[in-house]
Amino acid sequence: MPGDAATLTVDRAGDGTVLRAVGDWDIGAAARLEAELDSVPATGGEQVTLDLSGLTAIDTAGAWLLHRARERLVAAGASVSIVDPPPDLAGLMAAVDEAAPQPPPAPSGPGEGPVIRFVGGVGRATVDFGRESLALLNFLGMLVIRLGGAIAHPRRLRATSIVHHMEATGLAAMPIVGLLSFLIGVVLAYQGADQLRQFGAEIYVVNLLGISVLRELGALITAIIVAGRSGSAFTAQIGTMKVNQEVDAMRTLGLDPVDILTLPRVIALMVTLPLLVFYADIVALFGGAVMSWAALGITFPQFMGQLQSAVDLSQFWIGMVKAPVFAFTIAMVGCYQGLKVGGSAESVGRLTTTAVVQSIFLVIVLDAIFSIIFATMGV
Incomplete structure (x- = not known):
């Protein structure tokens, strides 16, 4: 049985205007209703009432027409109020308002x-x-x-996913971490030798290199590399899953995206980053030893002997203690930004950049906090 014809009547009521919507406001009548709504004059300071008590049915097209009319009247300075809407219109109007493009500032x-x-x-x-x-x-x-909860109930952990992410964030990152660490060791040794040569204290370049690498730079530089490499990958992977509605599918199946997507990445990075820091320390010291031999003539036995006398295990453990905290922070930020992604590729790119910036910022702040704590402890 066909529905009631859609009509729009415009009545004057005192100093205001009443727009009465009657019948089935659906897509079939959208073109005609749009022309009628656009012909309603908009006056600044006027009170406009949208009376929806006569609506018998409405679809998204009808709700969109009401939204456009209301926005046009408000933009012209009118005061718009909606009275007697159908019970099912509130949710539809809210969805239309949310989907509508925001006006420019x-x-x-x-x-x-x-x-x-x-x-x-x-x-x-x-x-x-x-x-x-x-x-x-x-x-x-x-x-x-x-x-x-996962540590208390290990069976909840997804071992296959953890091992996969350990390979992606640890083993696959070794070439770039090793290369940059080697070059950092070379640069530190060269710059230190250039300054210390003026005082005839070239041998102390080993002290400078050992303390700076083991205590600070090894963990900090590795964390920054991992933040740019793995943190951004976490955001892009989870964000793409959200765009493809895979995360919504998980929730529909009763699976928690935090348990499935976030925990394996956090645990994997907390395991692999300390190993990468240890690897970076060794490679950076090797790079410094090569430059010390090339620039200062310090042999490898001399380098190792001076390193053992200048650096104790406490310097090494200070750098290693930071690694799990940095790893947790990087993985947390990457997964958090990934779960925030909306429904567009632009959102993936923007939040991936945000994840890298936030991760590096928090890593440097945490490193400063560690330095204050260790200085207070006298370590």
């Missing part, structure tokens, strides 16, 4: 100078930073709880 008025715009930008950035920090802190708490 209004241009600054003549009274807003560069100082006001700058202060406003700083305020918005501060609020956004606070919200992002709170959301990341909430994710941290949830991840710690899930990780504790």
Whole structure:
């Protein structure tokens, strides 16, 4: 049985206007209704009432027409109110409002100078930073709880996924970590030798190299490399799964994406990053030893003897203690940003960049906190 014909009536009520929608507002009548709604004059300061009590049915096209009409009237300065909507219209209108493109920001008025715009930008950035920090802190708490539960019940861990990510984040990263670590050792030895040669203290380049690499640079540089390599990969992988609706499919099947996607990556990186840091320390010291021999004539036995007298195990363990904390932070940020991805490829790229920046920032902040703690402890 055909539905009621869709109509729009415009009535004056005192100082305002009443728009009455009647019948079936569906896609079949959309073209005609759009022309009628566009012909309604919009006056600034006017009260416009959308009376939807006469609607017998409405689909997305009808809801979209109401949304457009309301936005046009509001933009013209009118005050718009909706009365007597059907029970099922609220959810449909909310979905249309969410899907509608956001209007561009209004241009600054003549009274807003560069100082006001700058202060406003700083305020918005501060609020956004606070919200992002709170959301990341909430994710941290949830991840710690899930990780504790997985450790208490090891059968919940996905061993195959953990081993796969250990290979991807550890074994596959060895070439780039080794190359950069070797070059860092060479640069440190060369720069240190150039300065210490002025005082006839070339042998102390070994002290400089050993302490800086084992205590600070080995863990820090490796964490930065892994943040740019593996942290971004975590965000891109999980984000692509969200775009393809694979994460929604997991939830439909009763699977928790945090347990399936996040925990294996966190555990794998917490295992592999300390091993990569140890590997980077050895390669950086080897690079420094090669440069010391080439530039200063310090033989390898002399280098090892001076290194043993200058560096004890505490310097090595200070660097190694940082590695699991850095790994947890990098994996957490990468997975958090991946789960935030929306439904577009642009969102994947933007949040992948954000994940790398946040990871490196947090790694450097944590390294500074470690330095303060160790200095306070006298280590």
